[in-house]
Amino acid sequence: MEELKKIVASSIGIALSNEMDCNEILDKIEVPKDKINGDFAYPCFHLAKIMRNSPANIASELKEKITLANNIKRVEAVNGYLNFYMDNANLTSETLAKIMNEKEMYGSSDIGNGQNIVIDYSSPNIAKPFHLGHFRNTVLGSAMYRLYQELGYHMIGINYLGDWGRQFGLLIEGYNRYKEEYDIEKDPLNALSDIYVRINTLAKEDETVMDAAREQFKRLEQGDTELLKKWEYFREISLKEYNRIYEILGCHFDSYNGEAFYNDKMEEVIDILIKKNVLIDSQGAKVVEVGNNMPPCIVLKSNGSTIYATRDLAAILYRARTYDFTKAIYVTGSEQILHFRQVFEVAKNLVDEKYQKGLVHIPYGMIRLKTGKMSTREGNIVYINDLINDAIYKSKAIIVQKNAQIENVEKLAKQVGVGALVFNYLKSNKLKDIIFDLDETLRFDGETGPYVQYTYVRIRSLLEKANFDENNKEIKFEQLANEAEINLIKELAQFETIILKAANEYEPSILTRYIIDIATLFSRFYNECQVLNCEDENLKLARCALSYCTGIVIKKGLAILGIECPDRM
C-alpha cells in the first residue's frame, strides 16, 4: 500500500512540475472513507492560495496532467479532490501471494531489531484476589507485550508484585490470630484477604493491634527468619493463584521482582539525588522539585522511611542497568498519571537520556459498577475467577445448544468464554472508564470475540471441505475481482500497518477493531460469493486462498490480543 501511495505522490509531483516537495504531497494524501472516491485522494485546497485558483479548477487541471501508468488506472477531479483509482489486479495478487508465502509470519517485522523493552504490568498486591481492575491491566499489558514482540523487539515482562509494606505486618498478625478458622490451601487468596480485612478493622478500633502489626513488619524488615518464611509462604500461594489466571489469559512474565526486591536498592537513589543536590527539605520530608505545575515528588517521608516513588526510582535505575532498555513501559490506572509524571521527572537525575526518553506510562480508565466504585468494604468487588466461570458457563450452554455433537466442550467453552471477555476489554479506547455490566460483557453477538472466532471456524470448515492445499503456487488471484473480494483483500493488506499503529499508540483496540472489520468483510464475501459450489475451478481455488489468508490474519490478530482460535465451535 505504501508503495502505491508513493507512486501516486510522485505522479502528482510531476503534474505540479515539482513545485511541491514529494514528501509534503505524500503527507497530504489520504484514503477516502467512501470507496466510491477511489483508493487515494489528494485534497487540492491548500494549493488554492499558492496557485491563485479555485480548488476545483486546480484539481481538474491536475487531472489532465497525470499520466496513467504504474497501476494508476483512473483519476477523477471531484469537489476539489483529486481521486485516484488504482489497478487492483496487482494489489490483490501481491497481497495474497505474500500472505500465502509468509503464512503465520505475515504482519511481523523486524524494525525492533532485537532491542529490549521492559513492560511492567499486572502487578497485583499479594494476598488479594484478582479483580476486574487487574484484569484490564493484565490484558492490556499482555497485548502490548505481544504487539512489540511482533515488531521484533525483545520483551521483558515484569510483574512488579505488591509484596512489601506495612500491610504485611497486619497480615502476619491476622494470620497468627485466625489461621485455624480457614482452609488456606484450598482458597488462599480469599482466605488471606478475608483475614486482612478482619485484622484491619480490628486494628482501627484497637491501637494495641496496630502496634503489634507494626512490630511484626519491623521484625520482617530486620530479616527475622521465621517471619520471612511466612512472607515467602504468602507470596508463593498468592503467586500460584495468579499464575493459574495468567495461564488462562496466556500472558507471560520474565521477572516477578516486586517491591521487596528493591528494598535494598533505594539507598543508592537517595545518594545520587543528594549528590546531584536536588533533594530538599520540605515540611520534614525530603522531596525533589519537578516543576511543570506539579507538586514536588516525595522521596523520603518525614520519619525517614522510603515511599513508593523511591521504589519506582530504584526500579528505573535497576532496569536501565540490567536490561539496557529502549523503552520501559508501565501499565497502571489513570489515577497514577501524576505520580509517573513526577517519577519520570526525578529519574532524569538517575539515568542517561536514552533511558529517560524510553520511559512510558500507559494509563487506562477505571472499571466501575452501575452502583458506583468497587470497594472491599461495600463487598461489591467483581472477582475475576467468578467472571471467568460465568463466561465459561454461558459459552458452554450456547455451544451445546448449537452443536450437541461437539467434542472437547470444556476446552472450547474456555476459549470462547475467556476470548469474549478479553476481546471486550480490548475493544475500546483504554482511557475510557468502563461501567461493568455482566450481560454486556458476556454478549456473544455482534462485535464480539465469539463473532470473530465463529468467522474463523467457518473458514476452517470451508477449507477442509474444499481440501485446500495451502502450498499451492498456481493460484490465479486475478480472478478475484468483485467488490466484496477486493474490499476484503485491501483490508488484509493493512495488517502490518495496523500492528505498527497499535503499538506506537499503545492502543490494542486499534487491532481489535481491525479484526472485527476483517471478520465483517469476510462474512459479507462469504454471503455473496459461492466457494465450494463455484463452477469455475480457478475462481474456486482463488476464493479458497482468500479465505485461507483471512484465516491467517484473524488467527494471528487474535493471538496477539491473547485470544485463542478454536477450529470448531
Added chain:
RNA sequence: GCAGCUGUAGCUCAACUGGAUAGAGUAUUUGGCUACGAACCAAAAGGUUGCAGGUUCAAAUCCUGUCAGCUGCACCA
C-alpha cells in the same frame, strides 16, 4: 481552588490525528436457512458531536470560555 481524563444515535463505541453525506454494534421494525456453519447476511429508522464563541476554503478534531462526570493534588501504592 489547581491539574489531568472523558463527553458523538436510546445504550456500548468508531471516525485514517483538520477533509467529501459523522460510521459500526446493540436495542426496535423487516427480509433472507430443503442453502459452503443463521454465534451469519441484508434493509429501514435512529445525530444541532454537552453548550457558547473563535481560527480555517474546511472543525467531532485546534484555541478561548462554560457545563457535567470521573481522577489526582505530601508522607497509601
